[in-house]
Amino acid sequence: MIITTISMYRKDKIDMDDVLLLENQICFKIYTAEREITRLYRGLLEEIGVTYPQYLALLVLWEKERITVKELGKKLFLDSGTLTPMLKRMESNGLLSRERSKEDERSVIISLTEKGASLKEKASCIPTRLLDSIDLEGGELEQFNQTLTTILSKLKDRE
């Protein structure tokens, strides 16, 4: 028998009720973990005045000061339907500027303002504080990270 669900692996039997039990839904745990992490970030990011998705955009921009909406979307796996309004909010908060590319008028180039760039310093403590909260022994964290990467690449393959 091919093992495909947690409950099958644990109990070696198939049962419709069992398969559908919420507790067995690993996806529900990922869904919940995502919201818990966002909630935790909310507190940490409050002092620099950005949301978690905005913080992710800043992470990209701290690595590369100028980037098109398209490239940003590729890194964050978000489309213009999400990014355009979010970037407008960040612009009106003085974190970045949006300008049409001279070379290709279809593209919009996002670049950090002084203010946006300056937040990097304040944010540098955040990843450590976050992982302190998760508080896993290094090896287990590394194993978890690897499996998560594997899962992501398999999910991405199905596109």
Added chain:
Amino acid sequence: MIITTISMYRKDKIDMDDVLLLENQICFKIYTAEREITRLYRGLLEEIGVTYPQYLALLVLWEKERITVKELGKKLFLDSGTLTPMLKRMESNGLLSRERSKEDERSVIISLTEKGASLKEKASCIPTRLLDSIDLEGGELEQFNQTLTTILSKLKDRE
């Protein structure tokens, strides 16, 4: 030195740029995985006409036909601000009914309609199909599930 980040664990050094590198953000992977999983569910759930959060509510209701909004929220970690509009949408789609409790007029009891209950049969293949997509060897899946549970309980502790 206490190991707190993936990059520290791997390279034994601390570097602000490194810590902030998007690739090192395990939280970003969880955030991305959640959206990928939801995307995958979208296709599977299309034929029964529900969204992923609605499907989660159905999972609970398939276990317990009548439940208050409060109890449902406790299981899904969602508040009335999210649940009330969603349950209204599900009600207008004929999946469930909402009625004030006679014993305690503050509570609203959700109960499945015939239609809502009947979807259970069609949905029974979904968890397996989902895990087929993730496609991990049983042991690794189980290990991942355990770590995820640990992370969740630690995150929940901080409330």
Added chain:
DNA sequence: AACAATTTAGTTGTGTGCAATTTAATTTGA
């Protein structure tokens, strides 16, 4: 060159999430 196909942002509409507040019902405690 000219026109079709493609690409990039933006727009629109729907569905969550969640903080903050409101309303109504119930419980508590002086």
Added chain:
DNA sequence: TCAAATTAAATTGCACACAACTAAATTGTT
């Protein structure tokens, strides 16, 4: 007992996500 505190839903307002579509610019093809 009865006002204060608590509880359960609902409401309001904001910020994502994302599908579907539009508009404008660029590229490809003949």
